Structures are given as structure tokens and as C-alpha cells.
Amino acid sequence: MRPFIAMNAAISIDGKLTTADRDLHGFGGPEDRALMEDLRAEADAVMIGAGTLREEDPPLTIKAVEKVAHRRDAGKPDQPDGVIVSRSLDFPVKGSRFFETPGVRRFVVCGDDAPKDRVEGLKGAAEVIAVSTASGDLDLEQAVAELGERGMRHLLLEGGGSLNFAMIAAGLVDRIHLTICPLVFGGDKAPTAFGGAGFPGASVRPLVLESVRQGASGRLFLSYRAKASARR
Numbered sequence: 239m240r241p242f243i244a245m246n247a248a249i250s251i252d253g254k255l256t257t258a259d260r261d262l263h264g265f266g267g268p269e270d271r272a273l274m275e276d277l278r279a280e281a282d283a284v285m286i287g288a289g290t291l292r293e294e295d296p297p298l299t300i301k302a303v304e305k306v307a308h309r310r311d312a313g314k315p316d317q318p319d320g321v322i323v324s325r326s327l328d329f330p331v332k333g334s335r336f337f338e339t340p341g342v343r344r345f346v347v348c349g350d351d352a353p354k355d356r357v358e359g360l361k362g363a364a365e366v367i368a369v370s371t372a373s374g375d376l377d378l379e380q381a382v383a384e385l386g387e388r389g390m391r392h393l394l395l396e397g398g399g400s401l402n403f404a405m406i407a408a409g410l411v412d413r414i415h416l417t418i419c420p421l422v423f424g425g426d427k428a429p430t431a432f433g434g435a436g437f438p439g440a441s442v443r444p445l446v447l448e449s450v451r452q453g454a455s456g457r458l459f460l461s462y463r464a465k466a467s468a469r470r
């Protein structure tokens with residue numbers, strides 16, 4: 239059984255993850271932070287793409303002490319594991335908040351064709367999981383199965399748009415938490431919640447709306463379930 243995989247993203251009303259100049263302007267208010275930390279607190283691991291690592295270098299941790307204490311009471315490690323997905327392994331390790339935050343178990347998923355010197359450079363910073371690239375792309379199903387073998391039962395996918403699309407295209411997203419912020423970003427080049435090549439008309443992914451909540455800040459907090467037919 240692969241881990242359950244939830245995705246979380248904050249978007250403008252036009253579906254953008256950032257402005258065209260890659261600013262997260264207006265996101266990250268107290269309600270967004272509380273939801274993000276609740277979702278991280280439920281997860282065994284938080285996964286992001288290398289694009290998000292390069293631009294934000296997020297530590298992917300939980301700050302709220304009561305949420306950390308709740309995890310400890312439940313016999314879980316204080317912090318969820320951190321997982322990066324990258325083909326190139328082209329990112330700094332030394333001086334990175336992600337790689338240097340103490341008390342977090344880290345994994346980097348790459349291809350079996352990854353540059354050897356970069357794999358070597360990750361020694362002591364993260365466990366490298368090299369998966370098949372026989373199809374031309376990273377085998378994300380294998381990646382998720384390998385994470386499951388390391389004890390992860392619940393993954394939280396936190397973007398960005400390229401990885402979100404690759405994961406849903408592989409049938410590896412079970413639930414989507416979407417925060418719609420009352421902002422318009424515009425911009426053809428601003429990344430959207432799901433990037434990549436997109437689905438041809440007949441293959442679009444249908445979802446089931448599970449919940450809608452209106453926040454005090456004018457945000458809408460939505461939760462969707464992927465239909466069983468669209469999951470692996």
C-alpha cells in the first residue's frame with residue numbers, strides 16, 4: 239500500500255501560485271499558516287519540487303509548540319520528514335535552511351542517471367532515493383513506494399506547480415487542499431497550481447468537493463478528493 243498523499247496550495251483567484259515575478263505576495267497569513275501547520279502535523283513527510291527549494295528554501299517544519307507536542311504525544315517525531323524531488327540535483331546544500339534545519343530526516347528523490355558528484359555532495363545531508371528513469375521521466379510511483387518502505391504512511395505535497403502536475407498525472411494525489419486568496423495576480427508566466435504539459439480534454443482529472451470554509455480574511459478554504467478511477 240502506498241502512502242496517502244494530500245496536496246496543499248494557496249492560489250490567487252486566477253489560480254496562480256505566485257506573481258509573474260515569483261512573489262508570494264499576500265499569501266501566508268495566520269489562517270494559511272495554521273492550515274499548513276495542521277496539515278504538516280498530520281503528515282509523516284512533506285514533499286516539494288526542486289524549483290520551490292531553489293526559490294524559497296523552506297525548512298518545511300512546524301513552529302506551533304502545541305502541534306509539535308501533539309505529535310510527540312502520538313509517538314511521532316517532532317517534525318515531519320522533508321522530501322525533495324529533483325532530476326538535476328542542482329541546488330545548494332551548504333547554507334540551505336532545508337538541509338541544515340536540525341531534527342528533520344531528509345530525503346532527495348532523483349533519477350538513476352543523477353550526476354554522481356551531486357549525489358556524493360548530499361552525503362550526510364539527506365538520504366538519496368534513486369528511481370528508474372526507463373520511461374524518460376522519474377518513476378514517481380516507485381519514489382512513493384520507496385518512501386512508504388521507509389515508514390511514511392501520509393505524505394503532504396506542497397508544490398510547486400510542476401511537481402503537483404507530475405504527481406496528479408501519475409495518479410498520486412488523493413486529496414487537494416486549496417486556499418483561494420482574494421487577490422488577482424495575472425500574468426501568462428505566473429505559475430499555476432498545476433503546470434506541466436496539462437491534460438488533453440478527455441483526460442482531465444475530475445474531483446469531488448469535500449468541504450468549503452470561508453475564512454475571516456476573505457479566503458476560501460476548499461478540500462477536494464480525487465476520484466478513485468484517477469488514483470494509483
Ligand SMILES: NC(=O)c1ccc[n+]([C@@H]2O[C@H](COP(=O)([O-])OP(=O)(O)OC[C@H]3O[C@@H](n4cnc5c(N)ncnc54)[C@H](OP(=O)(O)O)[C@@H]3O)[C@@H](O)[C@H]2O)c1
Nearest residue numbers: 247248287288289290324325326376397398399400401404
Ligand atoms: N502558493 C503556493 O502554495 C506555492 C507552493 C509551492 C510553491 N510555490 C511556488 O511555486 C514556484 C515553483 O514552482 P515550479 O513549478 O517552478 O517548481 P516545482 O514544482 O517546485 O519544482 C520543479 C522541479 O522539481 C523537479 N521535478 C518536478 N517534477 C518532476 C518530475 N516529474 N520528474 C523529475 N523532477 C521533477 C525538477 O527539478 P530539477 O530541475 O532539479 O530537475 C523540476 O525542475 C515557486 O515560485 C514557489 O514559490 C507556491
